[in-house]
Amino acid sequence: MQFFRYTLIAAGVAALAACNKAADSAEAPQQAAQGGEIVVKIGSANPLTGPFAHWGRDSDNGVKLAVDEANAEGLTLDGKQAKFEVVSEDDQADPKVATQVAQRFVDAGVAGVVGHLTSGATIPASRIYSDAGIPMVAASVTSPKFTQQGYNNTYRIIANDAQQGEALARFATASLNAKKIAVIDDRTTYGQGLADDFAKAVEAAGGKVVKREYTTNNATDFMAILTSIKGEQPDLVFYGGMDAQAGPMVKQMAKVGLKATFMGADGINTAEFVKLSGKDGENAYASSAGAPKDQMPGFASFNEKFKTKFGAEIQAYAPYTYDATRVLIDAMKRAGSADPKKYLPELAKTKFDGVTGPIEFDAKGDIKNGTVALYQLKAGKWETVGAPAAKADASAAK
Template sequence: MRWAYLGLPIVSIAVATLLAGCGQGKSTAANEATIRIGSVAPLTGPQSHIGKDNDNGARLAVDEINAQGLKLAGKPVKLELVSEDDAADPKTAATVAQKLVDDGAKAVIGHLNSGTTIPASRIYHDNGIPQISPSATAIAYTAQGYNTAYRVMANDAQQGRALGQYAVTKLGAKKIAVIDDRTAYGQGLADEFEKAVKAAGASITAREYTSDKATDFTAILTSIKGKTPDLVFFGGMDPQGGPMAQQMKRLGLRAQLLGGDGLQNINFLKLAGVDAEGVIASSPGLPLAAMPGGPAFKQKFEARFGPIQVYAPYAYDAVNVLAAAMKRADSAEPAKVLAELAKTDQSGVTGPLRFDAKGDIAGGSVTLYRVKNGAWVVLETVK
């Protein structure tokens, strides 16, 4: 009897591993040559809703390309999207990146967060594999001088500048409190924001920190309240921003809440509830409705996966940029694809797609939104 019981822990761990591994690694069709493309985002943990959104965006593009039929060097090939979970954790990101390299991925779409994209980019660079991040906005990512690192979204320098100038010149804020979540993204954006605010002549009265897993901000908000700022900037994501908006109201902290693209999504509206009203946040690029392919993409995507969270169009574009480069190179060989990737000049769902010498998107714009009657309303788009 007792021997049978000893199997229990093993079974429970095995079940857990199986469950955790759900949806990863699909078997491939044997008769056609397949090209593996990695798609990395947090599929578990607090940001998994956004991660799955990116993965779905990439999957939609891959399935479309496969349906149309892709031919390289005269032979039909199939793209296989290999989804990996980095749990928004820099260490896991490096492990997963190495795994993709070892599994023979020819290119990678990802990662979602700047904090994961940057350590992973080194591994892709060392192995000469092209990487296109749909959503990593930290400046450091493309500033490393890697010829393999690309992104299809405006970086934090542009976004932080736009937000900082808007806070001071349009909103008239003089005393500003800054909070960030200590991730490469949140910290980077907050630093850029702070620079722009100081340049525009306002002062930073408090700089507080939280983490990307916290839900309680009452302590730092109380401390901020004691310094009576007119504006609170948060560099971070919606799971923190939503409760933060609520807790500000609850503590009677009457300052404008301002955030970046981490807040500018539908989930933030749900989480903050009525307290979302009046919050201002920016997002790189154009609003979905104003994107050249926005409405059509929304229809296609939502018919299959449900509501778009935020970056799915960018992941979709990233795959298409990659496929176009493969087509021009007439090969999936990373070195040849990289040479063509730099010459990218096409129009995607999110707008014109061209890269500068560093791999940043050329001419990216930033749009500011405000919550009005429970929905994001466009304030203005800054070039």
Template sequence: MKSSSLIISTMLFCAAALVHAQDVQTVKIGLAAPLTGPQAFYGKDSQNGARLAVDELNEKKIVVGGKQLRFELLSEDDAADPKQGAAVAQRFCDLHVNAVIGHTNSGTAIPAARIYHQCGLPNLSPSATSPELTKSAYNTTFRMLANDSTLAQALAAYTVNVLKLKTIAVVDDRSAYGQGLADAFRTALRNTPVTVVTQQYTNDKAVDFSAILTAIKGRNPDGIFFGGMDPQGSAMLRQMEQLGLTRQKFIGGDGICTQGMEQRTEGMKIQDNLVCAHSGIALDRTAASRAWKKRYDDKFPGQFQMHGPYSYDAVLAVAKAMQAANSVEPQKYLPAMAKVHFAGVMSNVQFDARGEIKNPTISIYTYQDGKRRLAN
């Protein structure tokens, strides 16, 4: 009798375990970012933010369509290269992932967006800021932060009203991001007292800016605006110091508003000339954002840059849309993405008809005694 009871109990336990296993559904979240090369620290920061969100969602045991969801992050390296980014996008389509967080760079995000649209795959960029990304108005593409036009307008207003500069030189790295930001900044300066005295170009792999800076020195502007990323921005600032361009403000967007820029310019006499801006609140501004930063640092010590909070919020946006639609299938939850609204780490997450984040906050930073501080 005991033996029979034991057999029956074992069978019931196994059956329950089988049912439980069948009630778990895997949700594959693709992460597309530069994980190798000079911009790998940006990509890994985005990956970390997405990983933190995935881990926290799995702890919550979310149920959709009667099944408990198990989120899985699949990371692919696009090397900040448009061709490789397109190949990554096609791979995610072929793998039938449930959503994509990426791409990091505008140059990779823009061509990838067309591929995702063709296969009906929602993609949310945590960092690509070129307005071109949403001009096609693909219903599958969303941006988690302010675009270059919004950021440039805030920087231009600060340049005019607070810094009170009269002349400025503009430099960009000819990337989709750098060129787009520089163009937007020049446009925002129209009909203001600030004159653009020269426009110079480099590339996103350059290390020597002596010719550009010598030409700029001859025009003696009050400031230099740089559209590009911090590996080039920090080298340019160092060479400005060497050439005696020590009174000029060095202004840029989120590409130079990073931990990396702060670390690379530490000890420079003209670090205090830096002015930069990024989308979203300062992470030390609210209790919730401070708590998020602590969780990030505990899990990924010393790796924070700036994009992690946006990729974190992007994963949450996908999860909330799935819950609202009661489905993890892209074609079923995609309409719910347009209605997502929640308090994210950096801002209230809500999208407009083009997939842009609504009412983004812009934070402007300056330096004093080598320490970055919030200016607004």
């Protein structure tokens, strides 16, 4: 009996030691591998299932391409050969799931995170990364709130929604001469924030928001909303949301006889919107929180590499997630370490010439001189409308 008690005590001590060892390894930013290498894990968080999966897979592929190239360079970090590894997680574009993903990344000991895709998922997850001291670089998050939280580990390499809303509103009122404008949003952090910024800028530019309506990011029937809007006879309908809703919305505008110009932001500037909207999407307008692809200094080469590796067309943010990953790795290279405590200070000093253009950060972590471009859908293709529509320091956005 006494022997049995001692055996239980010994087993308990062994189990406790194993738990402590597991906890220690979870906190480490990298793990030793065979042959004197270290494995540096980079988290890639995106919706890989559901209506935004085409965006998520595109973004995840951008991270994977950057990691493949970094591994081919044979970098040495912390005195050892570094092998980078992508840890991909599906956050379903859901804030609750995103926080679970963030905790799994922390437990897995990732050295840095690229993502998440949507503002609604990113903002709650960013607190977990901040508490753990893990750097994150966002490639598609446009809500101004992301970098207004006071965290020192959050960076963004794309313009924000305040800049997009202002550029779109100015174009709608000045270039399209739209005076009466209806605004719809999907009640997400991204969609509502963008619509608010757009509506505010419309009023400031002398236009009038004649109707404000709301839907969800899972809706498919917009007939009641559009019928209500039709009575106001707007010149333009603006939608703050994603392509999965915008495509059917445009088709239903035609059904109810709502003859107004349709406009959205980067959420609809995709090949998926073209497919979903069909002929009814012709002449729609959209923005991108970044330079047009043909004006990105490294796009041609990147596009070729991307198609060769994945056999797919770029949807939207792959060039940005690629650059975000390279920015993380560049900071590690300059610090000579994948330890977040050592390389995080280097992120603030970033001066990186990326596929998407030059990347430097302001004091809040926003990209300096964020660019916004405008597009119109013509014959099934998004065509640039003149030069980039706005170029301003993101720190000036409210």
